[in-house]
Amino acid sequence: MEMSVDHAGNGAGNGTGNSRREVVVGMLFVGLLFFILGFVTWLNGSLVPFLKIVCSLNNFQALWVTFAFYIAYTVMALPSAALLTRTGYKKGMTLGLGIMGIGALLFIPAAQSARYEFFLLALFTLASGMTLMQTAINPYIVRLGSHESAAMRISIMGLFNKGAGVVVPLVFTSLMLADIDSYSHTALEALQPAARDAARATLSQRLVFPYACMALALFVIMVFIHFSKLRDLPPEPATATAGVERRSVLQFPQLVLGTLALFAYVGVEVIAGDTIGLYGHELNVEHFGVLTSYTMMCMVIGYLIGAVATPRYLSQQGALLLSAVAGLLLTIGVATGSPTDTGVSQVLVGWAGVPAVPNTVMFLALLGLANAMVWPAIWPLALQGLGRYTASGSALLIMAISGGAILPVVYGHFADLGSSRGAYWMLLPCYALIFWYAAVGHKLRSWGRTAT
Template sequence: MYPSATNPKFGKALAVLTSLFFMWGLITSLNDILIPHLKALFSLSYLQAALIQFCFFTAYFVVSFPAGALIRKIGYKRGIIVGLVTAGVGCALFYPAAGAQSYAFFLGALFILASGIAFLQVAANPYVLALGKPETASSRLNLTQAFNSLGATLGPLLGATVILGIAGSQANSASNAAAQASAVQTPYLVLTGILLALAAAIWLIRLPVIEEAVKPVSKAASKSSAKKGGVWAYRHLILGAIGIFAYVGAEVGIGSFLVSLMGQPQIAGLTPEAAGRYLSIYWGAAMVGRFIGSALMTKIKPARLLAFNALMNVVLIALAMACSGHIAMWALIAVGFFNSIMFPTIFSLALEGLGEHTSEGSGILSMAIVGGALVPVLQAFLADHMNILASFAIPLVCYLYIVHFGVRGHRVDADAAAAAAKAGSPVGAAAATR
């Protein structure tokens, strides 16, 4: 059941959800600042530093399905509150982790923080889709995605100033390690307060009660899907899940190592604080590209635009690896612009024609976000054993796969299309954002 878009509660609910997308965009991009900070603090290898993203995105794989089951029982609103409180606890644990100067403690706090954000993803994405008519779902998602990108843009700017800047100014102090560790305490305590305040506000605000957006409507549709072997029989969904894995892995991998790359003398020789500010351009370009891509999709098929953007990223990464220097830096920053439409486009193409299996398919795609945990680790292995610029060959391969998905892999087979028609499901109405 979709509430009317004219319902006065609709605008309030969408505003609340938009604030959530902003917050988790900011928190997720702060990881790109934590990596060089903790790498220097604990004298880590690139592989050891990549455990930051590994712990963060592994939480999506571990938590997504249990979160979905719990949210079905307690509802979207309470699910969002659980996610906010859990994320707040994770942020609060940064204070004792810094006090103990324990990398393992930091990783545990990150896992708890990411578990809360995974809850928010599972609850908030379908809530946005359901707040209005199915045909306007895309515009609502583009709005929330833009604010997610805004948060991701501000995260590195704030992190460069309040974490890398403070740590750098205290680098020569008598208690160097303690001073640098404490640089994360105040920012994450502030985030704790904001997250808990949002949880309290949502508890007090009356939000629309949303039923499941996609339900089986006929025995014929159920039999048709049963013959196909359930959700796992949809080939384009499985290929889409691989696409989500590849995209999130590539995006996170590039963001994770850009600050370190820009600090290399043969690239730009920037300080961590300066490089962190340039990193915000990478995420800001995604926000700009999202608005442009949304407009282009009214005239260009989403799959074609997806393939084009992925191909452009292949060219940009190859250019960076071939040229080095400032050309490499700006080519990799430009990748952010072409990343813009990839996640929601892969997500929506993968869910086409799933009918009653749409919610299950969404869960599978959410689990595939674990690519953000595994791909950066592989990239870090190459960085340690070859060099950091050569390690960008891993994201290049990921984008090559996305080219394939945009050209051929997204196509829905005839049986799936027939099943969707019988179920009367909206095609391509569902999508999500990181």
């Protein structure tokens, strides 16, 4: 799927004929959708410890929040791709917003009943709508301009996505986690069973208003996108590399291996963002509900670096290699660093007035910086050369988001068996796989042979 940029700045060779103005307008619309996806996604980081209290869960049970959310990407990815062939990108985006709105509404009866299984159903419905959105907007943003600048465009979209991740925990904490100390494990255990259940039900009720507002906002934006002038790109034309029409997308090693690398990446990204609150709570860090903001702020910084550096100063492959090495080193820091000393955070963010956190928590947050450029680098590397198989390849990559369902639950299992900090060792093989894909795997064009 090689493309070049002509002197007018058009994406020559992408079959869209997009002008520079159309690219900017398209990026603004898609940026709004990425912000919405980020808002809903990174709410989980604060929702996990919240529901752990409301539903009286251990770490393994609490992290079924991430399982119910991210497994929808595996279950719904292929149906979403099939639907997009009928509706096109734009209608797929509006349908996705509508399904998300329904999922947000389901939080109201879930909060009123305080039943964990109802929360999981609501999360699965929300994520099903997001799967349709992701299947549409990721290839859309890749095809909106030249292939060489695809990572830069996705990095810009990441600023919207992760920027929402910075804001959400702060908002959630102010609305949901006020006076949370009165709902601590010790405080609840001191109550009689009836009073304990009443306290948890009262805490659960706090979710009704924000999720009702979220549903309303999603339906309003759905109508806005439907009537907007956002251009619907035509299907990807065939290229010379698509001559094997009857072969499965599994014939493309760069795609299959990229899917595995993306599976590992999403898992470590979710672990870094959604378990940091649980880990901070275990270490008695004050305002543990906002710790996801630390990880997201590091990701925002990483996306800014990616938007500026790629491809001008850093190739997509180079960005992926650098990210993997940083992930390996920071994982060692999380697993072996001090859970009491706060020197690292004092040096890095103390000057800005940000509350200090233990070194291990800060290393976990810094994984956001290491992770930031992985998603935007893997997508164009994995989809390169797929031609008419791009839509199916995109669906396969979307299915890899299930790493965010499976790996955090594995982490929760190890954390309950041993220690929360020791369980972070499982991130090492994930970053090693990403490193191998950046160094070798993405170059393969047939099994056993690299690209020439």
